[in-house]
Amino acid sequence: MNNPIIDKIANTLKIKPFDNCQNPQLSIARGRLIPKDLTGPQKTELFSQRAISSGSKVHHLKDNQALKEKLAEIITADKRIAIAGGQRLKARLSDDPAALLPETCQYIPAKKLDDDSELFNLNIAITDAHLAIAETGSIVLASDENYPRLTSLTAQSHIVILWPDQIVADMLDFSSALKEQIETNPNHSYTIISGPSKTADIEMKLVIGVHGPGQLDIIIMES
Amino acid sequence: MLKTDKFYHSTVSSCDDDSLSLKLFSALDRQCQKREDICQELGDIEHFRELAKAIRNNALSKLDSCLSQFTAKAQENGVNIHWAQTSQQACKITAKIAQDNNVTEIVKSKSMITEEIGLNQFLKDQAIEVIETDLGEFIIQLADHKPSHIVLPAIHLSTDDVTKIFQDKIGYDGPPDPESLTKAARKYLRDKFKSAKMGISGVNFAVAEQGLWTICTNEGNGRYVSNKPDIYLGIMGMERIVEDIDHLSVLLKMLGRFATGQRITQYTNLTHGPCAKDGPSQVHLIILDNGRSDILASKYRDILRCIRCGACLNVCPVFRNIGGHIFPGCYSGPMGSVLLPLLLGMEKAKNVPKACTLCGKCTEVCPVKIPLDEMILELRNDASQAKMGGIIEKLSMPIGAKVMQSPFLFSTAQKLMRLGLKPLSKSGWVKWLPSIPGRWTKVKDLPLPAKHSYQSEIKRKGSGPKDE
Numbered sequence: 187m188n189n190p191i192i193d194k195i196a197n198t199l200k201i202k203p204f205d206n207c208q209n210p211q212l213s214i215a216r217g218r219l220i221p222k223d224l225t226g227p228q229k230t231e232l233f234s235q236r237a238i239s240s241g242s243k244v245h246h247l248k249d250n251q252a253l254k255e256k257l258a259e260i261i262t263a264d265k266r267i268a269i270a271g272g273q274r275l276k277a278r279l280s281d282d283p284a285a286l287l288p289e290t291c292q293y294i295p296a297k298k299l300d301d302d303s304e305l306f307n308l309n310i311a312i313t314d315a316h317l318a319i320a321e322t323g324s325i326v327l328a329s330d331e332n333y334p335r336l337t338s339l340t341a342q343s344h345i346v347i348l349w350p351d352q353i354v355a356d357m358l359d360f361s362s363a364l365k366e367q368i369e370t371n372p373n374h375s376y377t378i379i380s381g382p383s384k385t386a387d388i389e390m391k392l393v394i395g396v397h398g399p400g401q402l403d404i405i406i407m408e409s
Numbered sequence: 410m411l412k413t414d415k416f417y418h419s420t421v422s423s424c425d426d427d428s429l430s431l432k433l434f435s436a437l438d439r440q441c442q443k444r445e446d447i448c449q450e451l452g453d454i455e456h457f458r459e460l461a462k463a464i465r466n467n468a469l470s471k472l473d474s475c476l477s478q479f480t481a482k483a484q485e486n487g488v489n490i491h492w493a494q495t496s497q498q499a500c501k502i503t504a505k506i507a508q509d510n511n512v513t514e515i516v517k518s519k520s521m522i523t524e525e526i527g528l529n530q531f532l533k534d535q536a537i538e539v540i541e542t543d544l545g546e547f548i549i550q551l552a553d554h555k556p557s558h559i560v561l562p563a564i565h566l567s568t569d570d571v572t573k574i575f576q577d578k579i580g581y582d583g584p585p586d587p588e589s590l591t592k593a594a595r596k597y598l599r600d601k602f603k604s605a606k607m608g609i610s611g612v613n614f615a616v617a618e619q620g621l622w623t624i625c626t627n628e629g630n631g632r633y634v635s636n637k638p639d640i641y642l643g644i645m646g647m648e649r650i651v652e653d654i655d656h657l658s659v660l661l662k663m664l665g666r667f668a669t670g671q672r673i674t675q676y677t678n679l680t681h682g683p684c685a686k687d688g689p690s691q692v693h694l695i696i697l698d699n700g701r702s703d704i705l706a707s708k709y710r711d712i713l714r715c716i717r718c719g720a721c722l723n724v725c726p727v728f729r730n731i732g733g734h735i736f737p738g739c740y741s742g743p744m745g746s747v748l749l750p751l752l753l754g755m756e757k758a759k760n761v762p763k764a765c766t767l768c769g770k771c772t773e774v775c776p777v778k779i780p781l782d783e784m785i786l787e788l789r790n791d792a793s794q795a796k797m798g799g800i801i802e803k804l805s806m807p808i809g810a811k812v813m814q815s816p817f818l819f820s821t822a823q824k825l826m827r828l829g830l831k832p833l834s835k836s837g838w839v840k841w842l843p844s845i846p847g848r849w850t851k852v853k854d855l856p857l858p859a860k861h862s863y864q865s866e867i868k869r870k871g872s873g874p875k876d877e
């Protein structure tokens with residue numbers, strides 16, 4: 187392909203190469219902040235601490251019964267709720283997540299969310315996570331047609347259900363996991379979420395809940 | 410009449426604006442404190458800066474192959490790649506995408522590159538409305554201001570200012586507090602997210618190997634503009650690329666920490682083309698040169714490592730007093746003092762590198778180790794080599810050099826200065842001077858030079874002053 191911009195760059199770099207450029211790959215491991223060999227509980231502990239420090243709420247639960255009770259506590263009456271990644275959650279919970287919702291809430295099935303007036307009217311989105319990162323207290327979502335990416339954005343509040351084995355230690359572990367994932371499943375879109383939506387654009391005063399959800403509840407299933 | 414430039418005059422009036430520097434000081438101090446606190450976690454910061462520098466240099470040193478690999482992969486993922494050599498071309502491509510799809514309303518997340526190319530105005534002239542969705546950018550768009558900081562665009566405005574702007578422009582009738590104002594903006598912009606058919610964002614980093622790119626926001630507007638509308642367009646400077654996803658991880662660690670004192674921004678989107686039935690059906694990316702390839706060929710190529718974190722603005726003693734508005738382009742502070750003469754041409758920005766004390770704080774803080782102060786000095790040198798100084802500078806510099814080289818001329822000049830100033834002084838202080846020297850007395854009094862110079866005192870007494 188003939189591209190004048192790339193040709194010009196190539197030409198420049200030929201005449202004027204960068205001298206003593208060290209290969210960053212050689213020292214990339216030193217960019218690690220969290221040791222790879224943390225034990226499972228250590229990772230969960232660090233993840234929780236950091237997620238809380240960036241504004242998320244973290245809940246540690248033992249079983250589906252506890253989950254049901256927690257959802258009843260978070261979700262007050264009349265809330266409009268959607269679930270993204272329901273199939274994946276169902277497989278891990280061995281239970282239909284919709285069946286765990288309190289009876290008083292309104293469950294909006296995924297196919298209705300094609301309609302903007304439904305989508306923008308959500309109170310709560312429940313999703314699973316693809317991964318979580320202890321270093322930053324972040325969760326990573328992988329969306330596709332069965333897991334609409336906007337659900338966790340338009341809702342006022344977002345509940346994520348996570349398992350400890352999904353937590354990686356460092357951003358660098360996240361990137362190796364993502365590399366593999368993209369190769370096997372190029373059709374996903376990925377978002378790293380590290381807390382509720384926030385801004386400090388007016389006189390540096392922190393305000394939570396600008397465009398995205400104003401609350402992020404992370405439930406860690408420790409069974 | 411003396412020809413002084415606009416930049417100089419604006420600098421003076423910004424310095425006179427105490428409320429501006431108060432706002433800047435308190436905001437920037439907080440920003441620096443947050444950065445320092447979170448950077449402690451990095452342990453050996455120096456090591457991370459070296460690594461980040463190596464990552465950026467690595468990509469620049471093979472920019473041609475990185476870009477080829479990136480575009481091939483992105484195209485494979487279904488992205489429409491467009492190349493633009495100039496701002497004008499980038500604007501035209503954007504307008505064409507909008508017109509081909511009958512788009513008249515675009516939602517946009519904060520992006521310095523779209524400011525650089527003047528995209529909003531261009532599209533407005535084509536009857537296409539662009540709505541800024543980052544809260545800070547939204548505020549200044551309503552007020553018709555320029556961003557005053559590359560990361561904190563509305564830092565020059567108080568809560569009362571914003572309340573007034575919202576009252577005038579979007580019929581706000583709530584109380585003057587950031588929380589209620591933010592809610593009002595949320596409500597207003599949600600309708601726009603719902604209706605706009607096209608979204609635009611900048612690009613924080615593109616990754617060559619996977620053909621993906623990231624958008625970092627705290628508010629979530631970056632997620633909206635790249636996921637909700639049917640057409641999404643990213644616009645990136647051609648240097649904003651890294652080779653590998655591990656490199657991206659390290660730079661994300663640095664960007665959040667150095668820009669806003671966070672481990673990572675609240676939302677980091679990884680975009681790599683359209684997905685079946687979810688998200689936009691058309692994904693476009695413009696890769697812009699706009700002078701960058703010339704910078705790559707110049708002695709200033711290190712500035713291309715910049716990750717736009719804004720840390721150098723936050724520490725700069727000059728920026729803290731004058732803010733970003735008076736710079737003749739969207740970039741400001743130390744990074745702007747280097748970039749603007751290179752992007753706009755020396756003629757248009759020759760005085761910008763002069764607004765610097767050469768204290769070197771910017772270079773000390775920069776996460777990718779750009780030698781900003783050295784470059785600023787070098788740019789001044791270039792400007793004087795190119796004989797761009799005014800007539801006064803041209804005449805005075807050679808005379809000054811002569812005088813300073815000769816001890817006789819120098820001491821005579823000192824004596825003459827005292828003689829000349831004496832009639833204007835009052836109890837040892839000069840309070841007013843005409844013309845150019847008046848720039849000094851406008852801001853502070855000038856002490857009348859002593860009768861005898863220090864040197865001659867020593868000669869007379871035979872030794873230096875003794876400790877009491």
Ligand code: SF4
Nearest residue numbers: 715716718719721775
């Ligand atoms: S020059 Fe360095 S400190 Fe300044 S914005 Fe760029 S990366 Fe940040």
